[in-house]
Amino acid sequence: MRVTMILPALTEATGPARRPVKYALFPPLGLATLAGYLAADDEVALYDEHVEALDLPAMLDARPDLVVIQPYITSARRAYALADAFRAQGAYVALGGLHVTSLPDEAAAHADSIFLGPGEDIWPVFLKEFRDGHPAPRYTSTTRTLAGLPPIRRDLIKRGRYLVPNSIVVSRGCPHHCDFCYKDAFFEGGKSFYTQAVDDALAEIERLPGRHLYFLDDHLLGNRRFAEALFDGMRGMGRVWQAASTVKSVLEPGLLERARDAGLRSLFVGFESVNGGNLPDTLKIQNVGRDYNRVVRRIHDCGVMVNGSFVFGLDHDRPDVFARTVDWAVGAGVETATFHILTPYPGTGQFRRMEAADRIVHRDWDLYDTRHVVYRPHGMTPRQLEDGYWQAYRDFYAWRNIYRGANAHDLPREKLRHLAYAGGWKKFEGAWDLLIRRGHVLDALPLLERTLTAFGRHAAS
The missing domain is CATH 3.40.50.280 (Cobalamin-binding domain)
Structure with a gap:
């Protein structure tokens, strides 16, 4: 066939x-x-x-x-x-x-x-x-299990076209049910969060060449028992890796340290909003009442970098939300940030509520990209929301704020790593484009590995 x-x-x-x-x-x-x-x-x-x-x-x-x-x-x-x-x-x-x-x-x-x-x-x-x-x-789908999952056909992946070709997924879904989450609807009718057997996950990791791993799991730390066993099995492998988690899991005693000892060096965290009133409205319960400054300090104290994710346009947001978000993230020393315009995806509770309230503007799916406003915001105009979104990116990655963010760290080498990582990701577009066009983007992986390996005063050797 x-x-x-x-x-x-x-x-x-x-x-x-x-x-x-x-x-x-x-x-x-x-x-x-x-x-x-x-x-x-x-x-x-x-x-x-x-x-x-x-x-x-x-x-x-x-x-x-x-x-x-x-x-x-x-x-x-x-x-x-x-x-x-x-x-x-x-x-x-x-x-x-x-x-x-x-x-x-x-x-x-x-x-x-x-x-x-x-x-x-x-x-x-x-x-x-x-x-x-x-x-x-x-x-x-009704039966949810990863038991007996055959090996991924990595021979079909053109590794040389990717910066970090060792992507891996060892779980499916997320234990939380945020109102705006596109993937929550995907798992209706069965389990919404489940993992591989630890031995199967470790065997898949062993198949991957080199040192770097990129976990694509929505919430790698979502099942503590599984995560601890996985990290214990990874200790001594000499891997460095990146993953995603929630502020709740970051604050759980001992879990982040175990991940760090297994090679975690960069963590994607969904802060979503600096306006506390937005969180209950979107069922982002795991963030309610959390001290974001403490979250970032804890991650940094473990020698791990932070990629913060933020959503603009929630109902409690006003035009000042962009500057306030950037100011907090830069002042906390967040290395990289991902910003999004709220997007009510079809199939989510948020889409159904907005549709019932006649707030959905159109169904041109090409524009449901978190860069365009596709609904009627409450606290600002669509133009203010889109302009503020782009301004947040420009401000966060302005050299003055990259330097300010670096200065939020204590030690000189931590400052240098912040400058190298944030600046390298956003300020050298021409170099990245050239590497991609010539098919050499993978050549930059050793530099990424060295940056991740050396980051942080408490990073395990």
């Missing part, structure tokens, strides 16, 4: 404001995971349109038997166009993922089979039925 798998490019990855290095950072693993279920004699090609241009005429001429496409909301239009082109040539097209689960009827118009929710239980069923000649038009 000839199988073609495609991850279409997000609209924000192709527009004039795109940052190529952001989309060449790490390989997504969804399709490579599904490819692990295919037979050894199947011919498989996997394409990530974020890092390679598609030669569609040649792909159509290859006459695949099965085409698997994973749309996200801002790649839906592109995904449907690709699906229609392959179906016109007689290929069987399967669509699955977040957007398909949120809007199944929309997706079904462009597919022969659609998949709702995670694919570990339904994808093998489909493959058997497809080979037997009677696939169903719709498959819905």
Whole structure:
């Protein structure tokens, strides 16, 4: 069987404001995971349109038997166009993922089979039925387990096109249920958070070459028992890695230290808002009443860098929220920050509430990219919200604030690491673009590893 798998490019990855290095950072693993279920004699090609241009005429001429496409909301239009082109040539097209689960009827118009929710239980069923000649038009996940998950088909990933090719996922979902979270709706109908067996996760880590790992889990520290066992097993491997967590888990005694001793050097944390009133409204209960300054100090005291995530446009926000957010993050010494305009994704409670209140402006999914205002804000105009979003990025990554953030650290080497990491990520776009265009972005990985390894006074050796 000839199988073609495609991850279409997000609209924000192709527009004039795109940052190529952001989309060449790490390989997504969804399709490579599904490819692990295919037979050894199947011919498989996997394409990530974020890092390679598609030669569609040649792909159509290859006459695949099965085409698997994973749309996200801002790649839906592109995904449907690709699906229609392959179906016109007689290929069987399967669509699955977040957007398909949120809007199944929309997706079904462009597919022969659609998949709702995670694919570990339904994808093998489909493959058997497809080979037997009677696939169903719709498959819905109900059984949630990572037991028996076959090895990811990393041979299909073009490692040289990514800065950090060792991406890994050892869990699914998140134990929390934030009102605006797109992925929460994805796990309806079954468990919303589950992990691999620790031994299976460690075996997957052992397969990966080099030192650096990038955990793509939504909340790696979400199950303390699993996380502690994983980190204990990773001690002594000599790895350095990056991951995501919540402020609640950061404050749990001993857990962050265990992660640090296993090689954690940079942590993505969803602070979301400096306005405390926004948190209960969005069911971000795990952040309510937390001291954000204490969270950042604790992470830094463990020798770990912080990538803070913030959402603008919640109902308690006013035009001063942008400057206040940047001022706090810079003053706390947050190394890198990711800002978002609130986006009510279809399938979420937030979307349903806003739609009922007539606050949704349109359904042009191309603009649901957290860079555009697609609803009616309460505390400011749409123009103020979009302008403030871009201004926050400019201000946070201005050299004066990079220096100010560096000075929030105690030791000279900590200041230097802050300058190198924040400045290197945002201030050398031309160099990143050149490396990507010439196919040498992976050459920068040793520099990243050295920066992560050396960071922090308390980092384990």
